Amino acid sequence: MLLLAALPAYDAFSTGQSACVACHRPHQVCQGACVSCHRGDDRTERKEIAHHDLVAGRFAHYHIEGSPVVERGKKLINGLACRRCHRYEKKGNPLAVSLDLTGVAGKARNIHHSIRDPALYMPDFHLNDIQIATLVNAILARGKFTSPPVNEIPIAIHFMESENIQGNVFTLHCGKCHKLLSEKFGGLGSSNAGPNLSGLFSGFYPWTYGNAEPWDTERLKKWLDNPLDINKNALMQPVRLKPGEREQLLQSFLPDRR
Ligand code: HEC
Ligand code: HEC
Numbered sequence: 001m002l003l004l005a006a007l008p009a010y011d012a013f014s015t016g017q018s019a020c021v022a023c024h025r026p027h028q029v030c031q032g033a034c035v036s037c038h039r040g041d042d043r044t045e046r047k048e049i050a051h052h053d054l055v056a057g058r059f060a061h062y063h064i065e066g067s068p069v070v071e072r073g074k075k076l077i078n079g080l081a082c083r084r085c086h087r088y089e090k091k092g093n094p095l096a097v098s099l100d101l102t103g104v105a106g107k108a109r110n111i112h113h114s115i116r117d118p119a120l121y122m123p124d125f126h127l128n129d130i131q132i133a134t135l136v137n138a139i140l141a142r143g144k145f146t147s148p149p150v151n152e153i154p155i156a157i158h159f160m161e162s163e164n165i166q167g168n169v170f171t172l173h174c175g176k177c178h179k180l181l182s183e184k185f186g187g188l189g190s191s192n193a194g195p196n197l198s199g200l201f202s203g204f205y206p207w208t209y210g211n212a213e214p215w216d217t218e219r220l221k222k223w224l225d226n227p228l229d230i231n232k233n234a235l236m237q238p239v240r241l242k243p244g245e246r247e248q249l250l251q252s253f254l255p256d257r258r
């Protein structure tokens with residue numbers, strides 16, 4: 001190994017071959033050069049330099065068209081309802097950055113990090129590294145095999161300390177147990193004791209009402225009157241709201257139609 005490392009750096013490069021194969025058995029040869037999937041520098045047999053900015057195998061599946069890993073990642077995006085906040089394959093709510101754009105510009109390691117240590121209003125899905133890697137591949141596949149989305153809907157802006165939040169009905173009555181990304185008022189609530197309610201009425205939220213039905217304004221009202229009527233195992237207590245407060249509450253869940 002030491003001997004290999006001492007060889008002139010341009011040796012393999014000058015013969016038009018990848019120097020990676022000095023240490024690795026080639027694979028996926030008909031899919032292109034090693035560096036097209038793994039990055040790194042294939043002009044040198046010095047590992048430290050060859051591995052500069054290396055992309056690990058588990059993040060490289062998306063380069064292979066029709067990869068089953070990408071398909072699993074897409075199923076996970078559906079199952080975990082990422083689209084209640086993100087757009088992906090041009091479908092979803094624009095409450096957070098579009099994953100179609102992340103797929104074009106993002107780096108595997110950063111995307112992995114964003115899912116493992118999520119931002120303030122993104123839920124922690126408690127996924128293992130294999131699950132996260134499949135999501136990363138599904139997101140990066142958007143940049144690989146599709147043209148970048150044009151006219152992507154601009155993301156709703158989140159205000160941290162807006163006066164809209166002070167005295168907001170959601171903050172007062174729900175925020176000590178729930179979080180919500182609201183198109184009108186930005187990020188509301190401060191606790192993960194109950195589910196993150198972002199995108200509740202959009203159809204992208206998990207269909208958890210009653211017998212696996214989507215949520216709407218009438219169903220939310222019934223739920224607040226008595227959760228036990230809807231789900232006999234519900235832990236949430238009824239929430240009594242003053243006249244007018246209920247209409248104000250619903251505004252936090254509705255899209256901003258300015
Ligand atoms: C001098 C020998 C050497 C060269 C040259 C070399 N590698 Fe490696 N590579 C290794 C060794 C040893 C490992 C095992 C892990 C480690 O020690 O970093 C490894 C690990 C890897 C891994 C696995 C990393 C992971 O975390 O999954 C990939 C992918 C890889 N190399 C790709 C490449 C590519 C692509 C090139 C050319 C641009 C290259 N290597 C050049 C020796 C080399
Ligand atoms: C079309 C994309 C693609 C190309 C081209 C490619 N690889 Fe890979 N590589 C992958 C994928 C996907 C994996 C993980 C699955 C697997 O092991 O097959 C991987 C895994 C590896 C691993 C094992 C790392 C690990 O995580 O265990 C090494 C080492 C590696 N590749 C080196 C190379 C070298 C050297 C070349 C060039 C001869 C190369 N690869 C070309 C996609 C590619």
Ligand code: HEC
Binds near residue numbers: 081086135
């Ligand atoms: C409740 C809303 C919400 C849900 C659900 C959600 N996220 Fe997020 N996500 C966010 C917010 C907020 C950010 C921070 C960036 C922003 O404000 O747009 C973020 C950031 C990210 C980023 C970083 C993007 C970048 O370009 O920096 C990735 C990747 C990501 N989310 C993936 C996912 C995946 C995968 C899922 C589903 C498993 C998911 N998110 C579910 C709210 C959400």
Ligand code: HEC
Binds near residue numbers: 227
């Ligand atoms: C004291 C804590 C608490 C408060 C306050 C609270 N909730 Fe909940 N909520 C929960 C918990 C815990 C759940 C999880 C489901 C269950 O077991 O009841 C829940 C579930 C829900 C659900 C069902 C979500 C799903 O996916 O099943 C909705 C909708 C909901 N709450 C709306 C609200 C709204 C709107 C308010 C304010 C008016 C509110 N909650 C106030 C604790 C609370």
